[in-house]
Amino acid sequence: MSDVATVRCFVGLPPDDVVRADLADVIEPVAWEGFRKVAVDNLHLTLKFLGDVEHAMVEPVLAAVQAIVASQEPFDLNLLGLILLPNPRRPRVLAATTDAPPALLRLVECLEEQAVELGFRREGRAFRPHITLGRFRRAPRQAPQLADLDLPDTGFRVDRVVVYESVLEAAGPIYLPMGDFPLAASGGE
Secondary structure (H helix, E strand, O other), X not given: OOOOOEEEEEEXXXXXXXXXXXXXXXXXXXXXXXXXXXXXXXXXXXXXXXXXXXXXXXXXXXXXXXXXXXXXXXXXXXXXXXXXXXXXXXXXXXXXXXXXXXXXXXXXXXXXXXXXXXXOOOOOOOOOOEEEEEEEOOOOOOOOOHHHOOOOOOEEEEOEEEEEEEEOOOOOOEEEEEEEEEOOOOOOO
């Protein structure tokens, strides 16, 4: 649990309602040993995990994200397939992978550079775009079969970026939008 003087935060892309429904259909029949599904309202693609952010830093973070997003054009993101992370033999996460168009990579790099300028740690791993669909409490004895799951050929228009607060609860995390920022020329707030 985070200290009361901090807020656990990340920057993410929310899929549209159609893609959320499609992903919910993918995970609905899953009944693997030790598997906990992500709540449909929590589905997102993480751009930058910030961790525990001091309350005094929340406004600077929101302002920085808003400035970055305002200079980025909307783009399309396509779902590619399903994957078990970190690997199929000892899975911890079931995720839907996406393509990585240049606009997404540019957005991630801008957010990373600004986060470092604000004093956050640089991400140690290469960016691997995905939407987490569920987590295993512990690696299952038998590897799950992804062939049994059908991911629709779909995608969504990225026209906003959200800064979320992650509240950890016994039943699972709750993600609360702290800032919802439209990309350039994508209209209203």
